[in-house]
Amino acid sequence: MPQFAHRVAKAQRSFIREILKVTADPSVISFAGGLPNPASFPVPEIAAAAAKVLYEAGPSALQYSTTEGYAPLREWIARRYQEKKGMDVRPEDILITTGSQQALDLVGKILVNAGDTVVMEKPGYLGAIQAFTIFRPSWRSVPLEDDGPDLELLDRALKRAKLFYAVTSFQNPSGLSYSEEKRARVAELLKRHRTFFLEDDPYGELRFKGQALPPVCKQRPELSMLLGTFSKVAAPGFRLGWIVARGSIMERLVIAKQAADLHTGSLDQMIVHRFLADNDFEAHVARISRLYGEQCRAMQDAIARHFPKNVRVTEPEGGMFLWATLPEGLSATELLRRAVERKVAFVPGAAFFVDGTGENTLRLNYSNADAATIEDGIKRLATCLEECMAEAGKAARAGA
Incomplete structure (x- = not known):
């Protein structure tokens, strides 16, 4: 058989x-x-955005599009990183994905060979565990303290590791966040070990107390990727996420996405962009x-x-x-x-x-x-x- x-x-x-x-x-x-x-x-606002997109750009909204994603939406995302987080992110650094889960799959495809070491937080996001398990990695996990990972154990875990995946703000499942000090120390460790870093930030906008902190990727952009999503701040039914990456990493992500689904739905991207453009997102x-x-x-x-x-x-x-x-x-x-x-x-x-x-x-x-x-x-x-x-x-x- x-x-x-x-x-x-x-x-x-x-x-x-x-x-x-x-x-x-x-x-x-x-x-x-x-x-x-x-x-x-935002049901009424989304309904209005959908009607406007179909009325003004119906044929193009229903047509095939580019793999990288709808340009005005990528421009909006890049501008927000520049203005809100002080990050040097350009539209060409953005790849629109079919939810963050597809982003995890694409990263696994371009980086993880069977037996490669992937470092996870302990506890870690189940969706990432499931996505990377397909590629048969060797796992290492680092316990989380109240303000981020145990740095001594992270230093050991990163030795000859291929990838470190982390949710640094309001982590899933623990709800914990990395402190400013730990973010800086994690960036230093990643630089020293030359490990690929995948920082997932699906909840970063949803702060209801405390001080907002920039992603670790801002301090260590090389060999790093940053994930974002509209699922938590617009609606999960759109299945719209994105990856921030550069150079050869982005090139390989685009190739992997072309093999997976050609591109994320044009209509969804255009509706979400129109919603963002026409409403007070803040x-x-x-x-x-x-x-x-x-x-x-x-x-x-x-x-x-x-x-x-x-x-x-x-x-x-x-x-x-x-x-x-x-x-x-x-x-x-x-x-x-x-x-x-x-x-x-x-x-x-x-x-x-x-x-x-x-x-x-x-x-x-x-x-x-x-x-x-x-x-x-x-x-x-x-x-x-x-x-x-x-x-x-x-x-x-x-x-x-």
Whole structure:
């Protein structure tokens, strides 16, 4: 019988996507998916933008286009990097992709051979783990501290590594961000080791407290790539992302994209550009950030009221996620089984580790639920936690 390619032999379905099948039941309170709040979607503005694009440029919007992407949209992205982050980014440094997930796949295709060392954060973004696993890398993972990676361990991990992938602001899954000091130190380590760097920034606009910090790529542009997306600040249904890269890296990314899908949909790019050109984008992002800040505080307050005190939870300054660490010996997978029975869902943390650890951790999404729903869901989870702790205590006494 013919065999499938080796690259997919160990590939697994997305754990989060499988959990989302459970949450299709409207009675389930879901803290599982990283879903933007539909209340933030600019539906009337998008409708107006779509109508204008089709009226003014219908035939060209429906035609094939260039691989690199719609030029006015790339110009808008480059200008925003220049004005907001002080980065030397030109339109020709931008490649529009079909979501950030395609960007991860393209980077894997041009950089990762079987056996190459890829360094991930611990915990790390599941979508990146899944994308790079196809290329059969050798994994190294570096634990995250409250302000970024453990620098001593990162220094060791980067030795002869091909690629370091990181989410430096409001990380998925932990919600943590790199401090200004750690960003500078990470840039230094990358320069010393000459490692390719892929910095993912899907949540950077969604800051609701603290001071905005520039990407690490600003301090170390050589051998670096920076990802962005409109999924969190416009609508995920467009599947519009981008890569910032230069020179030979960009050349190979373009070739890989031509082989993958020729180009990202012209109509979607033109609609999003028209939305950006015709509306106050800063005010739109500020509204989303305020909303998520309120929802984050609602979840933090509910956890403080209802969770056992020995459960540790991160304190993000933006983004969409909280990360909880249970006492040693407790299983988030078992907690999920009980939680689903009570119609509440989350993502067990083990899925975000490449070394088989993290069984006592979990990710909670606060962006897609209102305060009352968050309160109800956290109370249900707290009940499940108390049951798990009681059973663990009983088992410990029986084994003593």
